[in-house]
Amino acid sequence: MENLSAENSLRIITETLERSRNAIAKNTGKPLILWGALVTLTSVVIWALWAKSGSPMWNMLWFAMTIVGAIGTYFMTRNQEKVPESEPKRILGCVWKWFGFFAIGLYVLLWVTALILYAQGNESVVTINLSLILSLMMGLCGAISGAVMKMKSVTAAAVVATILAVLLVLLVPNGSPLQILSFAILGVVALIVPGVIFQKKTAK
Secondary structure (H helix, E strand, C coil): CCHHHHHHHHHHHHHHHHHHHHHHHHHHHHHHHHHEEEEEEHHHHHHHHHHHHHHHHHHHHHHHHHHHHHHHHHHHCCCCCCCCCCCHHHHHHHHHHHHHHHHEEEHHHHHHHHHHHHHHHCCCCCCCCCHHHHHHHHHHHHHHHHCCCHHHHHHHHHHHHHHHHHHHHHHHCCHHHHHHHHHHHHHHHHHHHHHHHHHHHHHH
């Protein structure tokens, strides 16, 4: 009887987690496609403007993109059925929340450091390969998301996207506008493709 109860408990837990993953996939597919499209479009626009003007200041468009994406996600998901609290939902929320925190924080720290050096009359230039760091971070978050959702295709897409993006960054001279196109690769392969996979999963 105890074994039967244990088996039933395990079955209930497994079914609950699977329902939670399906609900997450249903609510996440379209926002992923939206963010993938925004990341891809923004990276291409920044590359074109940066290459034409020679100024990396166009990277500030990432902040504008974040605002547009947040507003778009709100309107896209406000009428969706709420996903019950679960471990997969909690983990995914934490993964992407901290990615956003570290990505934005890194940009802010670079600007603060540059301003401090400028105020001290120090003409030293702070150099860091943001494209490489953020590509790795984004790819890792995508791979973790696929693992949490138990979708090997999503994890594979994140790994492939990361490899392609990192190769582009390493093959292009540091500081070149072309490096920004690594995010176009990530936007398509690591965001749009998983979004389409999620949509197909929930359509079945």
